[in-house]
Amino acid sequence: MLGSHEATMQWSVPGLLGGAALAEVLGHPVDENATGLEVVPYEFGSPATGCLLRARGRRPDGHEWTAFVKVLQHVRHWPMLQFMPPHLAADFVEIFPWREELTLWDTQTTSHLPPGLRPPHLYRIVELGDDRVAVWCEDVDFEDDPWNDGRFARAADLLGQFGARRCHPDVTSPYPPDFAMQKWVQSLPIRALGPLQDDTVWGHPLLADHADLRAELLAAAPLIPQVMARFATLRHGLPHGDASPQNLLVPRDGSADFVVIDLSFQTPAPLGTDLSQLVVGLAHAGQLPVERLPSVEAAVLSGYRAGLAGTDLPPGDDDIEYAYAGNLLLRSGFTAIPYERLADPEAGPLIRERIALTRFILGSARAHLS
Structure with missing residues (x-):
């Protein structure tokens, strides 16, 4: 990830506007002499994220304004690509949907968001050339207080409603069911299963006393194709794809329960797969103790069922708990x-x-x- 100085040197406000006037993009007058950029820190990992920036300045009347600017990039620009095996890197470059976050503002997303969920206000998507785009959108002022079980349950309820609405035939995808997870699973032998079979790795002092955990992970590895096969039998819709609490912002102005950001994994998936990141996202980031997860899991599963119950989704083949736990195992169990x-x-x-x-x-x- 670019450091603060490097990022602000690479990008300027005019350079992120693609020739448009700043006032035109924001929809209000600005003092052109009182604008600037600052880098927004983030956990480096998304190959399509080139930089996160906050633009800020003043209007002619002295009132301050801010906007959030995300630079999306083709994965050929991703610095970590060089560390992938060449055959995997080539496949990754060819298939990775680096623009899929923009579907957050497509009508097939916005028209299916239930009351209580909304996207950030979009000012403009600016094509920067060289397979990069700048997304100018609302700089959401959100609560940063800890999540309690009630908030987890409410988020799951709304995700259930959202998932049910996106099970209908009018919601389409260019990808076959479970395509994103299939690609993820194909990477596991190198990313996770290799180290799991390495005696030297598990002889490290931090792991040596956890032979039982290693044995259980090795025993779970054969479940991967079984889970994928079971997924194929379940009801599918388009998920959020990365519904961790970090991507469900609680706006201070009360305009929604949550502001939804960072859609990903936009290929059809079983109802309930979104819950895995909701449950463990904060713990994975070190912001929630693991001992809280059993109560979070219970709240989330109950909330999601409540959300589905309030929709017109007809009876069908779904197993929310299986989809949740299967996605959790495949996406996080071997890589945590x-x-x-x-x-x-x-x-x-x-x-x-x-x-x-x-x-x-x-x-x-x-x-x-089971």
Whole structure:
């Protein structure tokens, strides 16, 4: 990720406007001499995110304004691409849908959002050339207080309503069902299953006392094709794709329960798959203790069922708990432990927390994957 100085050197307000006037993009007058950019820190990992910026300034009357600017990029610009095996990198460059976050403002998304969910106000999508776009949108002023079980349940309720609405035939995708998860699963042998079979890795002092966890992960690996096969039998719709609490902002102005951001994995998936990131997203980021996850899981599963019950979705083949736990296992169970950090003398607390997270995920798999 670019540092603050590098990012602000690379981008300027005029450079992000594609020749348009700033006032035209924002929809209000601006003092052209009182504008600037600052970098918004984020966890580096999304290949399509080139930079996050906040533009700010004053109107001629002295009132301040801000806007959020996200630069999306083709994955050929992603610095980490060079570390992928060449055959995987080539496939990744060819198929990764780097513009899919823009579907947040498509009518097939916005028209299916239930009351209580809304996207940020979009000012403009600016084509920057060289397979980059700048998304100018509302700089959401959101609550940063800790999530309680009630908020988790409300988020799950609304995701249930959203998922049900996007199960209908008018919601389409250019990809076949479970395409995104199939691509994810294809990466697991190198990203996760290889280290799992390495005696040297599991002989590290931070892992040596967890032979039982390693054995359970190895026993769970054969479940991967079984889960994918079961997914194929369940009712599908378009999910949010990364419905972690970090992507469900609680606006201070009360304009919605949540402002939805960062759609991803926009391929048909079973109802309930969105819940895995909702449950573990904060714990994975180190912002929620793992011991809270059982109560969060219960609140989320109950809330999602309540959301589905309030829709006109007809009876069909779905198993919310299976879709949740299966997606959780495949997406996070084998990758939660950051093996690449084992050599870092300061990574002990992180690795111990991720070990606990992995145990929770395996417990959910035992409970729901039957």
